[in-house]
Amino acid sequence: GQQVMQIPQYQHVQEGEDFTTYCNSSTTLSNIQWYKQRPGGHPVFLIQLVKSGEVKKQKRLTFQFGEAKKNSSLHITATQTTDVGTYFCAIKAAGNKLTFGGGTRVLVKP
């Protein structure tokens, strides 16, 4: 079935630095969603991207959908300890079900 790859699998970031995590698909996507899961918590919806080249911002988080709608990125500026967690992208496969990527686990060094 349709799959999505996330890189990197782990991201160790110094507090205050920026980082980017990527989500790649081999097929063109109708849309892509991003979720965040804090340690011990549950996935929480962050945002959905639909249009080619779309860029959306949530405070220090910037989400982008690729022009070919095959990839997406999440960029976090001035990382804080509250950014710790696993960030998942998710794509809609046949039948309206979501397929989640493997996630990028973010650890912040104070």
Add this chain to the structure above:
Amino acid sequence: DAGVIQSPRHEVTEMGQEVTLRCKLISGHNSLFWYRQTMMRGLELLIYFNNNVPIDDSGMPEDRFSAKMPNASFSTLKIQPSEPRDSAVYFCASSLQLSTDTQYFGPGTRLTVL
């Protein structure tokens, strides 16, 4: 407004026992999804329902797993008999409609099968 409610939050059982996980949807939501999360396999969709009807159960690992939705607001996931490899965190999530993309996850049930 209450979110998705799951019970129990933690379950420890012995191999061979029956396990029942419960989920209450957000009021007014019509679609229900059961997921399993492990370190090895990540977040996997097991089954989902729309308007109480199972739509796709292709993710259910084997016949030991079954899910029901007896009414519009409640679902159960049953494992009988349970095995140690079933140990995982089980999440249910609901969405307003099947075509609505945002899914709201419950807190999960951490299952340990000894």
